[in-house]
Amino acid sequence: MIELTYSRAADVDDAVRRAADGQGRYLGGGTNLVDLMRETVETPSALVDVTGLSREIAPTAGGGLMIGAAARNTAVAEHEAVRSGYPMLARAIVAGASAQIRNMATVGGNLLQRTRCTYFYDTDGSRCNKREPGSGCDAIEGFNRSHAILGASPACVATHPSDMCVALAALDAVVHLRSASGERTIDLCDLHTLPEDRPDIETVLKAGDLITAVELPAPHAAERSTYRKVRDRASYAFALVSVAAAIELDGGTVVGARLALGGVAPKPWRARRAEEALRGQPATESTFLKAADAELADARPLAGNAFKVELARRTLAAVLQQLTEGDRP
Amino acid sequence: MIINGREAPVPTDARVSLLDFLREHLELYGTKKGCNQGACGACTVLVDGERVLSCLALAVQYEGREVTTIEGLATDGALHPLQQAFIDHDGFQCGYCTPGQICSAVGMVQELRRGVPSYVTEDLATAAGFDHDELRERMSGNLCRCGAYNGIVDAITDVYAEQGT
Numbered sequence: 001m002i003e004l005t006y007s008r009a010a011d012v013d014d015a016v017r018r019a020a021d022g023q024g025r026y027l028g029g030g031t032n033l034v035d036l037m038r039e040t041v042e043t044p045s046a047l048v049d050v051t052g053l054s055r056e057i058a059p060t061a062g063g064g065l066m067i068g069a070a071a072r073n074t075a076v077a078e079h080e081a082v083r084s085g086y087p088m089l090a091r092a093i094v095a096g097a098s099a100q101i102r103n104m105a106t107v108g109g110n111l112l113q114r115t116r117c118t119y120f121y122d123t124d125g126s127r128c129n130k131r132e133p134g135s136g137c138d139a140i141e142g143f144n145r146s147h148a149i150l151g152a153s154p155a156c157v158a159t160h161p162s163d164m165c166v167a168l169a170a171l172d173a174v175v176h177l178r179s180a181s182g183e184r185t186i187d188l189c190d191l192h193t194l195p196e197d198r199p200d201i202e203t204v205l206k207a208g209d210l211i212t213a214v215e216l217p218a219p220h221a222a223e224r225s226t227y228r229k230v231r232d233r234a235s236y237a238f239a240l241v242s243v244a245a246a247i248e249l250d251g252g253t254v255v256g257a258r259l260a261l262g263g264v265a266p267k268p269w270r271a272r273r274a275e276e277a278l279r280g281q282p283a284t285e286s287t288f289l290k291a292a293d294a295e296l297a298d299a300r301p302l303a304g305n306a307f308k309v310e311l312a313r314r315t316l317a318a319v320l321q322q323l324t325e326g327d328r329p
Numbered sequence: 330m331i332i333n334g335r336e337a338p339v340p341t342d343a344r345v346s347l348l349d350f351l352r353e354h355l356e357l358y359g360t361k362k363g364c365n366q367g368a369c370g371a372c373t374v375l376v377d378g379e380r381v382l383s384c385l386a387l388a389v390q391y392e393g394r395e396v397t398t399i400e401g402l403a404t405d406g407a408l409h410p411l412q413q414a415f416i417d418h419d420g421f422q423c424g425y426c427t428p429g430q431i432c433s434a435v436g437m438v439q440e441l442r443r444g445v446p447s448y449v450t451e452d453l454a455t456a457a458g459f460d461h462d463e464l465r466e467r468m469s470g471n472l473c474r475c476g477a478y479n480g481i482v483d484a485i486t487d488v489y490a491e492q493g494t
Contacts, residue, residue, distance in 0.1 A: 004343055004344065005343065030387055030390065031385045035366050035367060037344075038365070078443065094446055098469060099433075099447075100381050100433065100470050103379045103381050104386065229448075235448065235465075
């Protein structure tokens with residue numbers, strides 16, 4: 001780790017001021033950034049600790065929920081309003097990392113965590129366009145079992161590692177930002193960018209932008225929802241495929257669905273093609289599989305991860321089967 | 330920072346992890362360095378009663394907080410009930426992961442009592458019970474290369490199960 005300065009932000013204004021010179025990095029629980037600094041993947045010269053900023057979880061006027069960016073993952077998952085109104089979010093959070101890490105990690109930090117692609121971490125031995133733009137990608141021809149099948153590019157095939165963000169994508173969450181020029185909001189689905197030829201750029205945020213809160217719209221009372229994660233071991237592993245799904249039925253017909261996939265793309269992957277394919281159709285396994293096929297039509301598997309296409313297809317259909325149990329025609 | 334009831338000034342170098350601070354500065358060697366990258370749980374300590382990974386924590390971030398390590402669990406030379414139970418149930422072989430396992434279990438029980446759900450909790454509306462699957466899922470952040478998991482589960486169950494958590 002290189003030498004650095006550390007300061008604690010007293011409030012949002014103070015945080016933005018401290019990071020205004022572009023040298024400062026905001027520090028949350030440190031569960032990702034500290035590790036990246038130790039591996040010298042990240043080399044900030046100044047850390048601005050924002051864990052003292054709002055961690056409040058409070059209802060909004062519109063019936064939704066505002067979650068302060070410094071709220072710990074555990075606090076969100078255990079919150080009564082999250083468990084009752086947004087069960088897929090509670091389940092996604094407890095599917096991620098370990099309890100110790102969830103006790104440390106903040107909501108803001110979770111959004112900005114970086115890929116766990118091993119080539120990205122291997123500063124000594126591997127080429128990585130995300131770590132060093134233009135140097136090449138050793139994952140494309142390498143060990144790429146865990147890599148992306150959707151949204152990747154010839155420059156980068158890394159996946160976004162978050163579980164929480166997959167649920168937030170399906171829930172139409174809105175991210176609240178603050179910078180020296182003021183406040184603004186952005187849909188979570190628009191926060192992360194696809195790699196194209198610049199995989200080092202992962203979000204639309206500019207230097208100094210601070211995530212202050214994540215807002216959830218009011219729960220859809222008629223929806224049933226959940227989160228399912230498929231991984232190499234039963235717990236404490238990153239997703240090979242995960243599915244956040246909410247579905248609303250009228251009789252045996254799908255009124256609407258909100259779906260997102262994790263573990264398969266460089267960003268939390270909102271599955272709008274699958275949603276479109278479900279609308280107005282009978283809630284049957286054949287409909288669910290067709291919807292999955294529609295979403296995965298553009299999948300471009302690598303040598304090591306072709307299994308993910310079928311795994312994603314079956315997992316999506318299985319989750320929809322589970323949610324519609326007893327109400328299918 | 331208060332460590333096991335004793336005050337200690339946080340390090341001036343912001344790069345020092347809480348783990349290195351405990352081991353190298355304060356000579357509290359009970360907390361173990363396994364992977365040093367948040368993958369094994371050997372460095373688990375309690376901060377204000379909550380379990381965290383000291384390897385991923387910068388010590389400066391914890392100024393003013395209360396840290397409990399394995400050395401702080403015994404009282405007046407008597408082992409913590411969980412320490413005794415790990416001995417009674419063969420909850421370890423080499424013992425390297427044990428301080429982390431025990432600190433983690435102490436924090437885990439508090440989470441369970443508070444009603445924090447886990448990935449295997451079926452009904453999010455009610456607090457999970459103290460059963461085998463819940464316990465294994467909630468302790469999954471602590472790896473044991475000797476594979477003493479059955480003994481670990483037995484030890485934790487022995488101390489906490491009859492209290493109905």
